[in-house]
Amino acid sequence: MLRSDPQARAALKAPAQVVSLRVNGEWREIAVKPRVTLVEAIRDLVGLTGTKASCESGTCGACTVLLDGRPVVSCLTLAVACDGMEVRTVEGLTDGEKLSALQEAFLEYGAVQCGFCTPGMLMSATALLERDPKPDRETINKALEGNLCRCTGYNGIVDAVLAASGQTRPRKE
Amino acid sequence: MQSELKYVGKSVRRKDGPDKVTGRAVYTQDVRLPNTLVGRILRSPHPHARIVRIDTSRARALPGVKAVITVEDTKGIKHGFVETPRYPPDQEVLARGKVVHVGEEVAALAAVDALTAQRALDLIEVEYEVLPAVFDPEEAMRPGAPEIHPSHPKAPSGLANVGGTTATEWGDVERGFAESDYVREDRFDCQLRTHGYLEPHVTLAQWENGKLNVWTSSMGTFVKRAKLAKVLDLPQSSVRIHKTYVGGTFGGKIDLYSHEYCACHLSMLTGRPVQITASREEIFNAYRHSQPLTLEIKTGVKKDGTIVAQRIRAINNAGAFRGSGVVVIFLAWGFTMIPYRIPNLKYEGFSVYTNNTVRAPQRGHGAPKVRFAIESQMDMIAEALGIDPVEIRLRNARGPGEKLPNGDDTHRGNLSECIRVAAERSGLLAKFGRDRSQPPKGTIRRGIGIGVSAYMGGTLIYPNGSGVIVKMNDDGTAIVLTGAIDIGQGSETVIAQIVAEELGVTPDDVKIISSDTDTTPQDIGAWISGMTYVTGNAARQAAGNAREKLLQVAAEKLGVRADELVAADKVVSHRLNPELRMTYREVVASSIAKRRGDTIIGEGFWRTMRDEPAHPSLATTRGRWTENYAFSAQVAEVEVDIETGEARLVKAYTVHDCGFPINPALVKGQIDGQVSMALGHAFMEEVLVKDGYTLNPNWLEYRMPTIHEMAESEDADVITEQYRVGQPYRTKEVGEGLISGVLAAMGNAVYDATGVRLRSTPFSAERILEGLRDLEFQKRKKHKEVRA
Numbered sequence: 010m011l012r013s014d015p016q017a018r019a020a021l022k023a024p025a026q027v028v029s030l031r032v033n034g035e036w037r038e039i040a041v042k043p044r045v046t047l048v049e050a051i052r053d054l055v056g057l058t059g060t061k062a063s064c065e066s067g068t069c070g071a072c073t074v075l076l077d078g079r080p081v082v083s084c085l086t087l088a089v090a091c092d093g094m095e096v097r098t099v100e101g102l103t104d105g106e107k108l109s110a111l112q113e114a115f116l117e118y119g120a121v122q123c124g125f126c127t128p129g130m131l132m133s134a135t136a137l138l139e140r141d142p143k144p145d146r147e148t149i150n151k152a153l154e155g156n157l158c159r160c161t162g163y164n165g166i167v168d169a170v171l172a173a174s175g176q177t178r179p180r181k182e
Numbered sequence: 183m184q185s186e187l188k189y190v191g192k193s194v195r196r197k198d199g200p201d202k203v204t205g206r207a208v209y210t211q212d213v214r215l216p217n218t219l220v221g222r223i224l225r226s227p228h229p230h231a232r233i234v235r236i237d238t239s240r241a242r243a244l245p246g247v248k249a250v251i252t253v254e255d256t257k258g259i260k261h262g263f264v265e266t267p268r269y270p271p272d273q274e275v276l277a278r279g280k281v282v283h284v285g286e287e288v289a290a291l292a293a294v295d296a297l298t299a300q301r302a303l304d305l306i307e308v309e310y311e312v313l314p315a316v317f318d319p320e321e322a323m324r325p326g327a328p329e330i331h332p333s334h335p336k337a338p339s340g341l342a343n344v345g346g347t348t349a350t351e352w353g354d355v356e357r358g359f360a361e362s363d364y365v366r367e368d369r370f371d372c373q374l375r376t377h378g379y380l381e382p383h384v385t386l387a388q389w390e391n392g393k394l395n396v397w398t399s400s401m402g403t404f405v406k407r408a409k410l411a412k413v414l415d416l417p418q419s420s421v422r423i424h425k426t427y428v429g430g431t432f433g434g435k436i437d438l439y440s441h442e443y444c445a446c447h448l449s450m451l452t453g454r455p456v457q458i459t460a461s462r463e464e465i466f467n468a469y470r471h472s473q474p475l476t477l478e479i480k481t482g483v484k485k486d487g488t489i490v491a492q493r494i495r496a497i498n499n500a501g502a503f504r505g506s507g508v509v510v511i512f513l514a515w516g517f518t519m520i521p522y523r524i525p526n527l528k529y530e531g532f533s534v535y536t537n538n539t540v541r542a543p544q545r546g547h548g549a550p551k552v553r554f555a556i557e558s559q560m561d562m563i564a565e566a567l568g569i570d571p572v573e574i575r576l577r578n579a580r581g582p583g584e585k586l587p588n589g590d591d592t593h594r595g596n597l598s599e600c601i602r603v604a605a606e607r608s609g610l611l612a613k614f615g616r617d618r619s620q621p622p623k624g625t626i627r628r629g630i631g632i633g634v635s636a637y638m639g640g641t642l643i644y645p646n647g648s649g650v651i652v653k654m655n656d657d658g659t660a661i662v663l664t665g666a667i668d669i670g671q672g673s674e675t676v677i678a679q680i681v682a683e684e685l686g687v688t689p690d691d692v693k694i695i696s697s698d699t700d701t702t703p704q705d706i707g708a709w710i711s712g713m714t715y716v717t718g719n720a721a722r723q724a725a726g727n728a729r730e731k732l733l734q735v736a737a738e739k740l741g742v743r744a745d746e747l748v749a750a751d752k753v754v755s756h757r758l759n760p761e762l763r764m765t766y767r768e769v770v771a772s773s774i775a776k777r778r779g780d781t782i783i784g785e786g787f788w789r790t791m792r793d794e795p796a797h798p799s800l801a802t803t804r805g806r807w808t809e810n811y812a813f814s815a816q817v818a819e820v821e822v823d824i825e826t827g828e829a830r831l832v833k834a835y836t837v838h839d840c841g842f843p844i845n846p847a848l849v850k851g852q853i854d855g856q857v858s859m860a861l862g863h864a865f866m867e868e869v870l871v872k873d874g875y876t877l878n879p880n881w882l883e884y885r886m887p888t889i890h891e892m893a894e895s896e897d898a899d900v901i902t903e904q905y906r907v908g909q910p911y912r913t914k915e916v917g918e919g920l921i922s923g924v925l926a927a928m929g930n931a932v933y934d935a936t937g938v939r940l941r942s943t944p945f946s947a948e949r950i951l952e953g954l955r956d957l958e959f960q961k962r963k964k965h966k967e968v969r970a
């Protein structure tokens with residue numbers, strides 16, 4: 010947040026730049042001011058609101074997207090720094106109407122309650138499974154440690170990631 | 183009808199699931215309207231100060247600023263969490279004359295973008311005259327303390343800042359203590375914990391054609407509508423709260439918040455939509471958290487552990503307005519008297535104003551603190567008497583068919599059964615005391631402990647009951663109109679299951695339209711632990727009503743009596759002659775043709791305790807409460823590192839009676855979430871406040887459980903079978919009562935691991951280390967005394 014008036018005035022005056030992003034496979038050109046974050050750009054300018062804005066200070070992971078395949082907190086990423094890069098969001102996880110194995114597992118194993126952490130959680134977990142198709146508990150913990158969930162206690166989330174990677178736990182009845 | 187259940191009692195997948203894993207689910211922050219202005223709130227920088235002067239002219243003059251309001255622009259209508267003759271509404275939507283806590287709302291404005299709004303806030307000039315402030319409730323009560331508000335007229339005279347009291351007693355406590363074999367008195371405290379909902383507070387308001395459209399992150403759209411309409415001085419029909427998905431609440435989104443009012447007022451002034459989002463820092467600094475409760479408990483028991491008498495004094499640090507403080511001191515009595523039999527009790531509770539942020543309900547609404555205190559003391563008593571923690575609890579626990587002191591009935595509720603199963607499943611007695619009697623090598627100590635709790639569901643508070651409408655579609659499927667709001671607990675799924683079961687369709691055939699105040703019937707909301715019971719039973723009735731109408735129409739068409747027909751799998755057929763049948767599609771078509779266009783609509787309504795007038799008295803506790811009590815016993819296994827003092831929950835066992843579980847997977851989700859929240863309360867979380875200022879207003883410094891802290895959580899639902907036949911809709915509370923027992927169990931387990939008894943939460947590493955050092959010191963002292 011801007012603390013002083015001259016800072017705010019400068020930010021208001023700064024010219025916009027045109028940035029090209031490949032969002033879920035589609036190239037988009039958007040004009041952004043230098044201080045616009047990636048989460049703002051995705052939600053407000055590209056118009057994909059699946060990515061959530063929660064703390065907007067890099068502490069909760071709700072805004073996680075994949076930038077050239079790597080999970081980043083989009084609230085701490087400036088849109089101008091992403092020019093020419095590929096962005097994947099929760100909207101890009103399905104194949105048409107078909108849910109990914111991970112999305113299916115999230116529903117099957119109780120990984121979703123209020124759903125506000127879910128898009129970010131799914132993106133972190135997708136990145137994890139892409140680089141390590143059979144992660145152990147330790148690896149899962151490391152990959153998801155930046156994503157807070159207040160509803161589930163994480164039990165369902167861990168079960169879902171294990172199941173989606175074929176390391177099924179006994180399904181709860 | 184219910185001999186074989188098809189969908190009720192099954193872990194049907196969440197209805198909102200596909201929307202939530204694809205990003206399609208629309209939360210309040212996702213609603214976009216053209217031309218929307220950004221609203222911002224100016225907040226008090228002081229905990230207590232007189233407002234000498236507010237000058238908004240420079241802010242108004244800034245290009246891009248569309249409207250600025252202070253309390254002078256409002257109608258001055260007050261609101262409160264409680265609005266009764268004894269406790270009339272006490273708070274205005276913006277500060278008038280003085281501010282009473284840091285972050286209190288002083289002015290609000292709307293501008294074309296966030297930067298302009300931010301700049302404009304800096305241009306509002308407020309002159310304050312700082313007043314002496316008080317933050318500790320016991321200091322605030324003392325005569326001569328800085329007065330935040332006058333004490334309640336019925337408060338004991340001479341005490342300052344007492345916003346409300348609860349007092350009740352039965353039997354004769356003094357005689358009870360005299361007749362006891364063992365008496366002890368302890369004092370317990372707890373920290374300020376925040377709800378930690380991931381979705382921030384956010385409201386979008388649009389005034390158009392004399393109608394206010396509102397999207398807001400809440401726990402009950404009908405309660406919000408009632409409160410908003412009142413402070414805006416509009417008829418309820420002029421306010422429409424739209425449905426949005428809600429990203430977590432845990433109690434923190436039921437009160438009316440100033441930003442909700444301001445977004446509406448600013449939209450009415452500008453004719454443009456206004457959105458106000460609270461930043462996480464604002465939420466930590468200025469919004470409502472939990473209620474820190476101090477409990478002094480004196481308990482007298484017989485040699486065998488039977489409770490004879492209990493005297494409790496509860497002091498609630500209620501913050502700068504009444505909030506739900508006076509409810510918490512009432513509930514603290516309730517959470518005391520439900521689980522155990524107490525033949526003689528004297529209870530007094532004080533809700534005290536301090537210059538802290540206002541308090542809100544929080545999952546459990548006082549129960550975690552009360553049960554932590556009582557269950558800790560139970561273990562201390564057991565140890566002093568030389569009996570085990572299971573035995574002392576079984577001696578006092580309530581069973582089925584007991585009358586509670588307020589006249590309510592436990593029905594089938596059976597705490598003893600919960601305790602027995604929890605002890606057995608966890609191997610409690612075999613593990614208890616192990617590491618204390620034979621400390622293992624290394625620095626890790628294991629401990630185990632038990633705690634119990636009970637919670638009521640569906641009590642009477644506005645709007646008291648829920649209605650549901652089931653509309654049949656031409657194709658034989660159904661649309662359900664319900665005011666129930668899904669805050670993540672899964673209400674839409676549960677209602678779909680119930681309607682499917684009763685109507686003879688599948689849950690996929692049921693489409694839910696929910697929580698929109700214009701298009702759905704009134705609903706109690708997701709905040710008094712009764713939605714599955716109250717709205718669920720309304721849904722059952724509505725579906726049953728639609729089914730009867732289907733049967734009636736089919737009977738006319740087939741030329742038989744309606745009671746000879748059955749409805750199942752979208753077909754109405756004759757009991758004896760299944761050839762005689764009509765599909766729902768045909769029945770609906772027939773109804774539309776024959777009844778000149780009438781389609782089939784079922785209606786249902788439900789209220790707890792239909793014959794009771796209202797909620798019991800907050801001041802005297804008199805009056806019945808509910809017909810719905812859930813009991814639970816929980817066991818925790820913890821690990822403590824005696825070198826660092828760090829403790830963690832390893833495994834929790836929850837044994838509960840939630841009535842009949844409509845959806846066991848959703849029940850399990852509630853349990854796991856509560857265990858997680860409880861372990862945060864036990865070991866990690868505390869809003870640190872100094873002189874009214876929050877010191878750790880972010881999730882880096884306020885630590886909530888991450889995936890690393892995930893604990894194994896096992897649960898067992900007891901008594902279920904008794905409900906299956908004939909009473910599958912006898913559901914009970916499961917969404918907030920289960921933080922309490924496990925929190926208490928963790929305290930007892932820390933003691934079991936280390937010998938350190940903590941009377942305050944959180945059980946931080948520092949406190950545990952200090953306790954260990956103290957034990958060491960006591961040991962050495964004893965050693966010295968022996969040698970001397």
Ligand code: FES
Nearest residue numbers: 063065067070084
């Ligand atoms: S919103 Fe980006 S980390 Fe919280």
Ligand code: FES
Nearest residue numbers: 123126158159160
């Ligand atoms: S599901 Fe609500 S925060 Fe994770």
